[in-house]
Amino acid sequence: MKEKSFFGRIDWFTISLWFSLCLIGWFNIYAAVYDPEQPSLFSMATNYGKQSIYIFTAVIIGFSILIIDAKFFISASPLIYIVVIFLLILVLIIGRNVGGNQAWIPLGSFRLQPSEFGKLATCLLLASYLSSQTNKNPNTKTLLIGALIILFPVALVMLQPDTGSALAFFALVFVFYREGYVGNTLLLLGGLAILLFISALLINQWIIISILALIAGLFIYLLRKKRKYIINVGLLFLGCSVYVLCVDYAYEHILQSHQRNRIDVILGKIHDPRGEGYNLNQSKIAIGSGQLLGKGFLQGTQTKYKFVPEQSTDFIFCTIGEEWGFVGSTFVIAIYLALLLRLVNIAERQRTAFARIYAYGVASILFFHFFINIGMTIGIVPVIGIPLPFISYGGSSLWSFTILLFILLCFDSSRKGLNG
């Protein structure tokens, strides 16, 4: 088979999805900051002015990455990891505190957010480490070292403290799942843990434990002839009970009060549309008032008149929902879904374990951001301040996601030259 040209080997479908998201982002940032009283011309001082520069640079960065030899990223991954860790420590010392988070390093008029690049570096090192272990069967030691690679930057990000960004690292659990370090049982247990977590916050823990005891009793009765299962069921019941009690303790004593409030708002435990629930309530009003077809470009009153907070960054989806309605929102979600599914397919066609693991890492992180960000604007997950990839305003976030994605495309375009 004849070798395709450089451009022929690039996955243009992914690039077009990426670019669509960037453009959608730009138009909605424009709408979010649009002031009908001063419909001034294009200005570099505004968010959309800056974002166009960021998009332009992102294109240059992206295509530059495609030119680089993919092997460079494999060998440089420890170095990149070390640099980013250094930056994460640096930001705790010299960083600028914005909104309670010491997350930014000022560089002239631009502010660098190292935690955004932390995900990239962690992905690379994790891929590097796990791919070096593929000859062996998945074992606990590898899992623990992999987990450490993740937890180290997480700990540093938590110190800022930027819980939202830290949580995003945990999305890499998909990687362990795909590589066989985490089994289906564990995935089910994870699901059970989430279910119990929410229940524990909503219902008195002793009631939950009683219900669990009833269910356990039922199983023990049904399985009374198989001793081994009885022990398992008993252990599971015990574990669940301890977990429920821990959740309650952690909720009351470890979570900060604003985090507790955000969870309470989502769970409907407190109704306070003026206080803690304000952001969420206004966000839902903006999206809900978009109706089927939306109010039209620049016609959204809720975002235009600043009822929605952080409308060009974390709550950018409100502008989409209000001005483009259900149809527009679904379109954006469809693009994301297409991108995510495409990334999984790309991952599976890689010949090297490194590229495959890295691709799963990219897909996981993008998925986490997509789900949490949109989920919080429509009130299905608590308010966690993380950006919507490629759409939210901000240079650090756009560039880090672009780099994340284009390194994968770089691997993909040269996959035939790499051998695992």
Added chain:
Amino acid sequence: MNSFFARKFVVQGIFIAIAIVIVARLFYIQVIDKSYLLSANHNVLRKVVVYPARGVVFDRNGKVLVQNEPVYDLLVTPIEAKEIDTALLCQLIDIDREGFQTRINKARSHSPYRPSIFEKQLSATTYAQLQEHLYKFRGFYVQNRTVRSYPDSIAPQLLGYIQEVNDKDIERSEGFYRPGDYIGASGIERSYEELLRGQRGVKNQMVDALNRPKGSFMEGKYDTLAVAGDGLVSTIDRDLQVLAEKLMKNKMGSVVAIEPATGEILTFVSAPSYDPNLMVGRQRGNNYMKLLRDETRPLFIRPIQASYPPGSVFKVVAALTAQQAGVIDEKTIFYCPGGYRYGGGRAIMRCTHVDGATSLIKSIQTSCNTYYGYTYARMIDSRGMSGPKAYDLWREALGKFGLGHTLGIDLPGEKPGLIPTSDFYTKRYGNDKWRSSFNISLSIGQGEMGITPLQMANVMAIVANRGFYYRPHLVKAIGDKGIVKDEFKEKISAGVDAKYYEPVIEGMSRAVNVPGGTGYRVRVPGVEMCGKTGTVQNPHGENHAVFFAFAPRENPKIAIAVFVENAGYGGTWAGPIVNMLVEKYLKDTISLSKYDQDRILNANFLPTPKEKKVEELNKSTSTSKPTAQPTAPNNKTMEPRRELYVHHSQLRKDHP
């Protein structure tokens, strides 16, 4: 490719599942649940009330009596008002730091996000100073409104005042008024409230999250305009009113002048008066309390709320009703030995003169008590029926003259005065066998009788018209179309035939125009004025001076009643006031001697406040309480009791 390849589908399945959850949730909040759309509109839309200008009031010649003046309410949105120069603001609007704090706390408790009133009704001057610095005070805005203004500072009691609505007003209006609205609280402001207030408009304004206006909604498609209130043309003659108030300065009493042919009230003075502009603006509360506490009761509307025994002037009504009843006629003569003896000669109602043989005309001219004693005796005792029955007939005749009941003036708070019923005397004397001698003082307008100055002026209008009147009123035309209320066009008969008026009018004319008459000193040159003096005896102090008149005799233009409390002789104190007002109105000049003018202008009949004396007076009046104003439930607070009761001292002594 390795053994866990199939897990790709689990991962993709999770991605798809989450995307479906999100889309489903979006479908619910965007397409199914409509409440978010309503909330969005509620967020953005503010219904801004556009206040209409209140109707302007003119005098009968088109001069302005009440107009609107812009004032400026200072509003504050507490959440925005931070880091401002408090000291400067306090200085500019003249409040202290403590006042600043209470105001801002009050606003905050109302709502930290919405503007509330910080200080009301800043004057244009204060506003001008404030405006220069307003940019320094973040969160403070100015909203203009209009308040009432009275260019001549006259006629407060009839024009009335407006005030902020209270909860009861809001409830009564079934939601028309809202907190902060103004409503007419007294005077014609109140009686014509529905016409004066106009119609509020509503502007649909879009606001942003900080409640800052962002333009109109749908280009004002759903806005409604404010409709200004109707203007009113008052019956008052401003120049005459100004003069009358000047003359009544430092006196207590009333002046009411009516145009007999229409019932239009030309002048309506309640003295002591006050500047209506005091009831407007930031000091309103203090001023109001001051007026309320004033011993001379400036808020009391004397022409319609004070009732006095009319005294000698009542003889005009007595003469007319007696003729109509047929108990006397023009030629009836009674002999006056200087008093009327009754009760078997044991008691006497004295006359000021010994008049000898007295005719009807002369009885009016000289105000002969004896004549009316006989007349009343005939009225009650010689009509072939029981005393109480004859009395009721007489009372009914008085009622047709507008006495003992309200006339229906377009002013709230009118009192009916008092003509006691026969039952009252039957109860007092224990049986119905009483006769004229039991209440003979009524014959000369003394005793239990109480008549308001408005009723007295109206009696003069009836005499001037020879037998009828129009309901006295203060507003002659409403709005641009000049609508006149139907009730003011109705001609009301006084029940006495026109021919019976001539001897009475002749007597009144002689009283003024014949040398030696009680009103000769105050005749008006070149005008035949018919008048009657009265000196109402007051056991508690100086007598009340009364003068009624109408002029000219033929085709009368003005009927007038003047009451000056505690002043002395009617001819001396009320007469010159009538003289000046009538001449001013008919000829636009005053020819009374400078000396007499100054004497009236400088006279001061206001009581000198003496706590002890007032107490005594209250005590003595309380003895006659049963005859007191039964019509006014709150007369204790509203009426200056001590000038209400005037008893014929001789009668009191001789009462059976």
